[in-house]
Amino acid sequence: MADKRRFEMIEGASKKFWEVSVDGAAFTVTFGRIGSAGSTKTTPCASPAAAQAEADKLIKEKTKKGYQEVGGAAPGAPNWRPPEHYGTHQHTRRFMNYAVAGFDPESDGEADDESGRKSYPTLRNLDRQVFRVGLTYDDDEDAFDARLDALLDDPKVGDLRGLLIGNWWGDAGGQPPHNLIAKLIERGASLKSLVGLFVGDVIQEESEISWIEQGDFGRVIAALPSLEVAIVRGGNGLRLEKLAHDTLRSLTVQSGGLPRAAVQDVAKAKLPALRDLTLWLGVENYGGNSEVGDLKPILDGKAFPALEHLGLQNSENADAIAAAVAKSAILSKLKGLDLSMGTLSDEGAEALLAAPATKNLKYLNIRHHYVSPALVTKLKALGIELNAAERKEEEDWGDGEKHRYAEVTE
């Protein structure tokens, strides 16, 4: 009998559940109102792998819509899940399971006339939504500061749980968010309920990720007393100096090239509650000049005593990183390891397979990789949840070299 996973969504009067299980080369979904038996549908697939892939895809779609998993997967095991992946092709629509609404003091408080997206002139419904401030392609670049100021001056700002920052530069390219940083530090104490901050909720259609000019967010994070989740996208000029926080549990830095100084800042950070750390290291061509050695304090397991999930992603040195992780002290403490989006090949996979602690992971993600099918099979045989989708072939550009590339490097 296959393991069944159950998801539920409660929104106002609507209370729905959705269950999925994979059995051989078919998957079965059951869905309906919570409390009812629901309807069941079984879909045959070409292979067990195809059935699993289809089920995984549907799970992703459901969780994106706001469904949350309920009940444990394996009996006895706490229902641990890896942190959510925030991709670079869509604006974030749900952040920490809150709906994301736009904040624009000029808006009329209803759906934008041309679109279904909601944008509000004041903060509201803060028990179920978080807010995003950013410029679109036809906004005047001065509008950003005005919107941010209005949000920070809103009487309900003390109840705001999540804040997402979109494009702040508009037509004036190459602008680091100096004003944003200064304002958040200055007003940090009044953002007393802010649990989540995402700076750079900007999609690739709006900007090359390596063109996002960043600043120093170390003191911003330190200034937000209740912060638990911090995401920063864009590595150019990024620093996280003097990063220290007692409640921060999840830190994600996404880049096409993460500068060495930023990696060193993270390695020196004092984050006793940190459970998830995700770094998109990127490529040298876009400023990713760190070395595996810079990760040493993290891999030693001393930097972050509570760490359960480590993502070292989007790297052109994925094999060297895998080898370092395989030998590290942290591996045996981790539940999740994410080496996705990079150039991982058989070399890195062999290193992971050779490390006894690998099989104690609950979750291993190598999506977007160059590992041979034979070794993927061996990784699968470890019995841990594995995402090995998007196997890539090395490319021959006729220059006598084989080329591998990391996913978000433009």
Add this chain to the structure above:
Amino acid sequence: MGPRLVVVGVPGDKRMHALARALERGGHEPPIVVSWQDVVLDPRVLRRVGRAGDLLRVESPGADLSVWASLSMLGGGAALGGGSVDSLVDGTEWRPRRAWVRGLSRVLTQIERAASHLRPTQRASDLLTMIDKLATAQHLAAHGVRTPNTLEAPSTVEELRARLDAERLRAVFVKSRWGSSGSGVFALRREHGRSGGERERLVTTLRLDGPRAFNDKRVRGYDDRSSIDALLAPVLADGAIVQRWIPKAGADDGPFDLRVLVVHGRVAQRVARVGKSTITNLHLDARRLDVDAALEAFGPGAWPRVVSLCESVAAAFDRRATIGIDVAIDPSGTPWVIECNAWGDYLPGLLHEGEDAYGVQVRALFGARTPASEIDERRA
């Protein structure tokens, strides 16, 4: 006996097969195919084809490279349109189009004259508007259709940069003015970096091999000036447009746009195309996605907004037209018309109410007769 369908096309081409099958399914007579090669040689061959009242459809000549060469010559260009002999063998080398479109324009007009006993399924003037992206943008703008601001591109890269600076355009598409299929399309972004220096990035399917440019299935990015200049130069010299780059909403794995086929004023087929990059043409590694799934995040009003936009496009052309409309959805959910394709109906495997794109057109053609008064107008 009902009317038959006379088709100017490339015999043996996939489009002709699909059309013949659709006619057969509808219980109609097989099409009378006149090859583009013969028509280019002498459009008057059409005088003797079909009976009065039969329908005339002009298919894309694109699949036959010798027709390309003939049209190019007719338009006063070199036989190879300035390309090399190889370009006609493997078809992937980028070829100038100005002479080709001049030749095509001349032949389409001659076809209309030679086939005056037939009822055209689309107007030559509509085909020519849709083949010319500048004309399309101006036509749509004049009819109040939401389409990104489009300019005629200057003929050199240097002038292009000056123009972009003057217009404060940071992100644009530069596209060959004529033809379709994602060839000769560039997404160009420019801005000043932190240090104040200018940076540029060009995304395209073209790949340089010495002085020649080839179309590749893979979309590549360039950020060095010399590659950018070399890639843009031949397309600008031939004739191009600059279109404001409206950011596209995305699926998980990439930005998407929609191809919406309008037949006789109504939406007949639709599909979302998710690209690995901003260039989302299906033959370039893009994947198909269900339109409802793509639009889900924008609420139940998203698709009706696309429909009304596409109907406004249809209203700008002859009501008989078949139009393959490329629609981009911006991140706030607003739809924009990016392109109109006269021959954008080859969408294999896509079904609407059980019919493929050709089936829908066959039904529209044989179900709804063109009123006689319209034929008279055209002859007058």
